[in-house]
Amino acid sequence: MNVIQVENLTKDYGYNRGVFNISFFVKKGETYGFLGPNGAGKSTAIRHLIGFSKPDYGKTSINKFESFAHYNEILEYVGYIPGEISLPQGLTGYEFIEMMKKLRKVKDDTLINHLTERFELDPAGDTKRMSFGNKRKLAIVVAFMHDPDVLILDEPTSGLDPVMQEIFIDYIKEEKKRGKTILLSTHIFSEAEALCDRLSIIKNGHIVDEFPLSKLKYADDKVYKVSLENEAEASSLKDLISHSDYATCSKQEKESLYVHVNDKDINLLLKSLSNFNVTNFSHEKLTLEEYFMKYYIDDIEFKGVSHV
Ligand SMILES: Nc1ncnc2c1ncn2[C@@H]1O[C@H](COP(=O)(O)OP(=O)(O)O)[C@@H](O)[C@H]1O
Ligand SMILES: [Mg+2]
Numbered sequence: 258m259n260v261i262q263v264e265n266l267t268k269d270y271g272y273n274r275g276v277f278n279i280s281f282f283v284k285k286g287e288t289y290g291f292l293g294p295n296g297a298g299k300s301t302a303i304r305h306l307i308g309f310s311k312p313d314y315g316k317t318s319i320n321k322f323e324s325f326a327h328y329n330e331i332l333e334y335v336g337y338i339p340g341e342i343s344l345p346q347g348l349t350g351y352e353f354i355e356m357m358k359k360l361r362k363v364k365d366d367t368l369i370n371h372l373t374e375r376f377e378l379d380p381a382g383d384t385k386r387m388s389f390g391n392k393r394k395l396a397i398v399v400a401f402m403h404d405p406d407v408l409i410l411d412e413p414t415s416g417l418d419p420v421m422q423e424i425f426i427d428y429i430k431e432e433k434k435r436g437k438t439i440l441l442s443t444h445i446f447s448e449a450e451a452l453c454d455r456l457s458i459i460k461n462g463h464i465v466d467e468f469p470l471s472k473l474k475y476a477d478d479k480v481y482k483v484s485l486e487n488e489a490e491a492s493s494l495k496d497l498i499s500h501s502d503y504a505t506c507s508k509q510e511k512e513s514l515y516v517h518v519n520d521k522d523i524n525l526l527l528k529s530l531s532n533f534n535v536t537n538f539s540h541e542k543l544t545l546e547e548y549f550m551k552y553y554i555d556d557i558e559f560k561g562v563s564h565v
Contacts, residue, residue, distance in 0.1 A: 258285045260407055260438040261306065265315035268301055276301045276462045278315070283440055288433055290453035290470075291442040292549060298462040299442035300340040303411050306440070307337055319407060333361070336400040340411035340442070342392050350380030350387065350395050354402070361403040372398040376424065389416040397425070408432060408439045414448060426451050446546040456545075458552050465552050473543050477520045480547070483530065484513045484537035494533055501529070515541065 261283035268275045276298040283289040291299050304310050306317045308328035317324045319331050344353060354369060363369070373380065378394040387395065393416045400408070408429070414422040429452055433439060443449050449456060450470065457467040485491045491512045498506045498514070503522035508515045518526045530538075 259283065260285050261289070261319055261440055262321075263302065263306060263315070263317045266302060266305055266312050266317055267314040268305060268310065269313055270301075273461060276305075279459075279462075279464055280315075281457055281464065281467065283438055285438050286433075286436045288429075288439040288441060288452050288454050290449040290456040291440065291459060292444065292446075292449055292456055292545075293442075293459035294444050294553070297459045299459060300411055301462075302459075303340070303409060303440070303442060307331060307335070307409060333403075334405050335407045335409055336403070336405035337409045338393075338396050338400045338411060338413040340415075342396045344384035344387075344392060344395070346385055348384050349382055350378070350384055350391075353384055353395065354380055354399065357399045357402065363403050368404055369398065369402050372401055375428065376421070390418065390421070393417055394421075406437060408437055408441075410439065410441045412442055412444070414443075414445065422448075446544065446549065450545050458549060460552055470545070473545060473548055476543050476548065478543065478548075478551075479518060479520065479523075480507075480541040480543055481516050481518065481526075482513055482537070482539050482541050483516050483535060486512065486534040486536060488512050490533060494530075497529060501525070513537075 259282040261281075263282070264280050266279040267277055269277070274296075279298070279302055281289070291302070293299050301310075305312055306319065306324055308324035308326075308331050311325045319335060322330050324331060345356075348356065357363075358369070372378070376394045376397055378398055379391055380395065380398075384392065384395065393413075397413070400410075410429075414425050417425060426448060429439065429441075433452065439452070441449070441452060453470055455467065455469050457464045459465070483494070485494060488511050491509055491514050495506050495509055495514055498504050498516060503525040504516050504518040506514050506516055516526065
């Protein structure tokens with residue numbers, strides 16, 4: 258069953274800004290990642306899904322409730338961490354938690370206390386004067402206080418220190434095990450790799466690819482580490498490969514080269530290697546970052562990736 262459904266969502270802010278004809282769904286119990294740099298359109302899509310904005314075209318729903326028309330119902334069973342946190346003025350953290358508790362009809366404090374402790378939130382003091390990290394922690398506690406079935410997390414760890422990021426990721430892993438449906442927007446590859454079952458890559462308001470994370474293990478584009486007898490031989494192989502049209506070389510480490518090749522061209526690579534003294538040939542796992550970069554560099558065939 259699809260819990261989250263986005264069909265042809267379009268919001269045009271002009272000057273090629275916004276989101277254009279975006280479609281995706283998230284099944285019950287699935288964690289879906291939205292991967293893209295700043296300005297790609299992640300928050301715009303999420304704000305429509307939550308029901309904050311009306312689409313120019315297309316529709317979005319959660320649990321079959323059309324978002325814009327059912328904003329109140331959606332907030333009842335969704336835990337939402339906004340990308341930009343704005344808190345009401347003149348309240349302490351304690352008062353804000355109390356306010357949200359009433360709004361969400363939360364009866365007891367067990368989960369709130371657990372979350373406050375786990376995320377080391379200090380709810381004392383005016384929310385406006387809180388540090389960026391503490392504001393984020395407050396948003397986390399408030400988003401999860403009613404134990405919602407659907408979590409919508411818009412770059413949830415931005416502003417958290419690395420230890421707290423780990424604590425957050427562990428919490429989401431537990432929520433995943435409990436069967437929650439999760440949409441996570443992020444530009445942090447390790448976060449997406451740790452949590453997501455499926456992902457889409459968003460660029461300039463368009464979804465340019467969608468795939469299960471497991472695809473990276475089995476992708477047709479592969480990276481091999483090829484070691485030769487000495488550095489000079491490696492340099493001459495590098496030269497040969499950089500003039501070929503079937504493979505590219507992203508990095509040389511002394512006598513070793515990192516060679517990118519598609520499965521369909523593997524024989525061409527092997528033939529050219531037969532003229533060299535290869536001492537080792539091993540498959541390197543393609544990381545999500547490397548996969549992502551092919552959409553974000555001008556030369557689409559990995560030629561610009563120099564940091565394997
Ligand atoms: N309310 C708005 N009015 C005009 N432009 C907007 C508005 N909201 C977002 N944008 C623009 O739309 C693009 C996508 O923004 P956003 O969805 O916030 O990206 P992301 O969350 O991926 O960083 C950006 O160019 C941004 O400046
Ligand atoms: Mg954003």
